[in-house]
Amino acid sequence: MRRHAHCSWCYNKSYHVLREKCVLSRNVYVCESCCNKTVECRYCGEMAKGEPGDKLRNELSGFSAKFGAKWNNELCAEHDGTIASFPNLTKRLSDITEYSSIFERQKKNLAKVTKYASFTVAGVAAIAGVAVTAGTGAGPIAAVLGNMGLLGAAGTGTAISTLSGAALTSASLAAIGGTMAAGIAIISASGLALGGVMGGVVANQYFSDDKSFAIRSLAPRRSESRIVFVNGFTQEKEDTFSDWKQQQDACDQNSFLYGLNWASKTRYDLGMAFSKGVGSPVAKNFLLKIAKKGGAKAASKWNPITWFALLADLIKNPWHSAMFRAARTGVQLAEAISRTTGQKFTLVGHSLGARVIYYALEALSTKDTLFVDNVILLGGAIGRKDKEGWERAANAVSGKIYNCFSKQDKILDVFYRTANAGLSDPIGVRPIDCGGEKIVNIDCSSFVESHMTWKEHYAHIHRLIFGSKD
Helix, strand or coil: CCEEEEECCCCEEEEEEEEEEECCCCCCEECCCCCCEEEEEEECCEEEECCCCCCHHHHHHCCHHHHHCCCCCCCCCCCCCCCCCCHHHHHHCHHHHHCCCCHCCCCCCCCCHHHHCHHHHHHHHHHHHHHHHHHHHHHHHHHHHHHHHCCCECCCCHHHCCCCCHHHHHHHHHHHHHHHHHHHHHHHCCCCCCCHHHHHHHHHHHHHHHCEEEEEEEEECCCEECCCCCCCCCCCCHHHCCCHHHHHHHCCCEEEEEEEEHHHHHHHHHHHHCCCCCCHHHHHHHHHHHCCCHHHHCCCCCCCCHCCCCHHHHHHHHHHHHHHHHHHHHHHHHHHCCCCCCEEEEEECCCHHHHHHHHHHHHHHCCCCCCEEEEEEECCCCCCCCHHHHHHHHHHHHCCEEEEEEEHHHHHHHHHHHCCCCCCCECCCCCCCCCCCCCCEEEECCCCCHHHHHHHHHHHHHHHHHCCCC
């Protein structure tokens, strides 16, 4: 006996073969696609998770995850709120502004309680935040927590504590899902699964955590040239993108313009703190709260209690929260772009917006299709010394990555480095430390005097890069 339905393990519509016929409970099936056990959802004809198969069971880490995996789920992935719609996971977009349609719910979210792995989810989410934001200090952090048994494996059996660089970032992001099944999904989404089923699963997870995420049309023009603007710190009303549009129109009135909204409240709080410069009382207070002692060498000497205190502090910290969300937003942007066909984009970002773009490029770099023409980064809040990461980012563009930096940008030079315990040096102050013809560093120190004035000079920077059309 076989059932043809969507599987809440692999999210594919597949055949489920009857394994155990039960009288007092639901029959147990095995999904032919992923080989995990499934049971009928209590409220529809789709299949909920049963016990994991042998391969997945071996990859589950932690007592709570292994214990929870012994229980059959009551609801399918649609009804428990994991995703909005099985069919929408493979939806293609004629325009990236349609991205939110992936999350249109056809069935009611019936989940009333936190999933069994909630403790693990909370702990690992905080850990992932540290791994993403701590720059070169992420390796020691992951090693310590990995030795404590909190990070586990990266879906392929490789210990997360043994990873470094972008691989560590991907694996740490993967851990947000709590269960290893969700972890595998997120790892896949930062690679070849973008634009497909697993990419859609990850997009649902991220979208549920940031309802402000949206890609808006700013100037719908008939043009093959499409430009996406991504803000960093924002001040009042900046999310209208009128500043970007005015600057772009001053040198080009033909391109189709988009604006990406994300983590609006957090970025607004940061923008208000630093709009008057690092010398203001509010900014100094932020620095005092955010600055952390120690670093890579001290990491391995901290005890578990100290680590948990640090994690709790970081997860509440608006700066580290914003950096963490930027990485996740980058994956979402890549997911939206990869669902289009025959379209290419120029990505322009300021501050943390450059960080969003960096992670989007890293994800898109594993696709065979090139979706991005050029990239312009203004005062980027992302490290400049990850050569492998920047090489991958460059591989995702058909044109060039223009890194615009200013030695006068004291917010980045002081605040960014302090907030990251001196473990990361930002591209917005000094050149990207990576060779290759696709990365062009542009010194804007002579006219960009502060972090909050970058966008005022965008039209001038655009002319420096592409020349004047007057």
